[in-house]
Amino acid sequence: MTWDKEKFDRIVEGIDASADSIADHLSREEIESAMTNLDSAVLHSMLHALLKFGLFDKDEKHAFEAVLEKGKISPKFNWLVQRWIIKLTEAGLLLESPEGHLSCPKKTNGEIIAQFWAGADDIWTNKISPEFTAYVRSNTEKLPELLGEQIHPLSLLFPDGRYNFIRSLYFDNLMANYLNRCICKLLQRIAGDHKGKVLRILEIGAGTGATTEKVLKALESFEIQYLFTDVASAFVTRAKSRFDTFHGIHFSVFNIDEDLRTQGLTPNSFDIVLAAGVLENARDIPESMNRVAELICPGGWFVFTEPTKEHSWILASQAFMMTEPTDSLRTETSYLDREAWINLLKEYGDESILFLPDLKHKLSPMGVHLFAKRFH
Numbered sequence: 507m508t509w510d511k512e513k514f515d516r517i518v519e520g521i522d523a524s525a526d527s528i529a530d531h532l533s534r535e536e537i538e539s540a541m542t543n544l545d546s547a548v549l550h551s552m553l554h555a556l557l558k559f560g561l562f563d564k565d566e567k568h569a570f571e572a573v574l575e576k577g578k579i580s581p582k583f584n585w586l587v588q589r590w591i592i593k594l595t596e597a598g599l600l601l602e603s604p605e606g607h608l609s610c611p612k613k614t615n616g617e618i619i620a621q622f623w624a625g626a627d628d629i630w631t632n633k634i635s636p637e638f639t640a641y642v643r644s645n646t647e648k649l650p651e652l653l654g655e656q657i658h659p660l661s662l663l664f665p666d667g668r669y670n671f672i673r674s675l676y677f678d679n680l681m682a683n684y685l686n687r688c689i690c691k692l693l694q695r696i697a698g699d700h701k702g703k704v705l706r707i708l709e710i711g712a713g714t715g716a717t718t719e720k721v722l723k724a725l726e727s728f729e730i731q732y733l734f735t736d737v738a739s740a741f742v743t744r745a746k747s748r749f750d751t752f753h754g755i756h757f758s759v760f761n762i763d764e765d766l767r768t769q770g771l772t773p774n775s776f777d778i779v780l781a782a783g784v785l786e787n788a789r790d791i792p793e794s795m796n797r798v799a800e801l802i803c804p805g806g807w808f809v810f811t812e813p814t815k816e817h818s819w820i821l822a823s824q825a826f827m828m829t830e831p832t833d834s835l836r837t838e839t840s841y842l843d844r845e846a847w848i849n850l851l852k853e854y855g856d857e858s859i860l861f862l863p864d865l866k867h868k869l870s871p872m873g874v875h876l877f878a879k880r881f882h
């Protein structure tokens with residue numbers, strides 16, 4: 507198959523057209539304001555958690571090690587607290603002077619935090635995702651216990667075994683809906699271009715199946731083989747009972763941090779690898795990207811979504827379930843930005859890269875994007 511830029515452009519052209527209406531009820535200013543208020547509420551909650559440990563009393567200064575010790579922070583979260591401190595310092599809530607000595611110029615309290623939540627709640631709850639702030643808030647109220655491992659983050663994600671918060675994060679969520687619509691359209695176009703052959707798709711980190719469900723329905727009229735995988739066997743078991751009736755679907759545990767061959771996968775065996783919000787969890791992103799590149803057949807596609815900034819709300823919730831990043835791309839941050847993802851993709855060839863929503867789009871400030879590229 508000879509491919510050129512013209513063909514790539516034809517496949518990706520306007521794939522976001524049907525997704526755009528999802529944000530008709532919101533202006534860019536409202537989205538920016540929702541993000542700013544959420545960020546302020548979370549940052550003040552992080553500071554509040556540190557103050558609760560008795561840190562920064564009477565304008566004391568502390569070294570980072572003292573913060574860890576006084577907070578009785580589990581060693582597995584040292585990296586996370588380091589990120590908090592950098593964020594808090596950037597926001598002016600902590601002061602580092604002289605180098606290595608932290609102080610808190612302006613204290614916060616529950617009342618201030620409640621005001622930021624009030625500013626964030628209206629737009630988030632009514633216009634973006636019904637229980638999203640309830641989920642983040644429930645985490646920010648338990649930060650000391652999360653840091654000390656007295657509470658497991660999964661118990662806050664599935665309170666009383668309920669899936670409400672999962673729904674708000676991945677299903678009833680404006681941004682997830684926008685991205686999933688774009689993914690479905692793109693995959694339909696690729697499938698349409700692949701006529702006469704079975705389209706082989708591998709989904710990694712498929713988790714709750716929020717993206718899987720949409721994609722399987724969108725590709726119902728095409729001949730596909732779909733391998734649903736996740737590192738967590740519980741997700742794979744759950745997916746089996748949900749998606750088993752779809753033609754051509756298979757299920758397996760797959761860990762993107764480990765060798766693909768020892769996990770039963772074969773190089774060059776997929777036309778599309780799909781990953782919705784997964785690569786950020788890799789211990790070493792470039793290493794995992796090499797694995798993905800190996801799995802894709804020549805001319806195949808890597809389609810993935812990722813946060814493109816280090817969101818404070820993630821550092822106060824989902825990051826408690828992340829493995830500490832060990833790659834050289836994340837020494838100064840735990841999440842890659844748009845430029846870093848694009849630079850990484852360019853290491854696999856100079857072909858065009860799809861990036862949505864584009865920077866001018868009103869949803870761009872939400873800081874989660876779709877990337878797609880063909881691999882050789």
Ligand SMILES: C[S@@+](CC[C@H](N)C(=O)[O-])C[C@H]1O[C@@H](n2cnc3c(N)ncnc32)[C@H](O)[C@@H]1O
Nearest residue numbers: 711712713714715716717737761762782783787
């Ligand atoms: C943010 S969730 C993505 C949700 C998923 N795409 C969905 O629609 O529900 C991240 C997913 O990546 C999975 N994951 C985390 N580390 C992984 C790894 N090393 N290899 C494969 N999957 C991983 C998690 O189990 C989780 O299901």
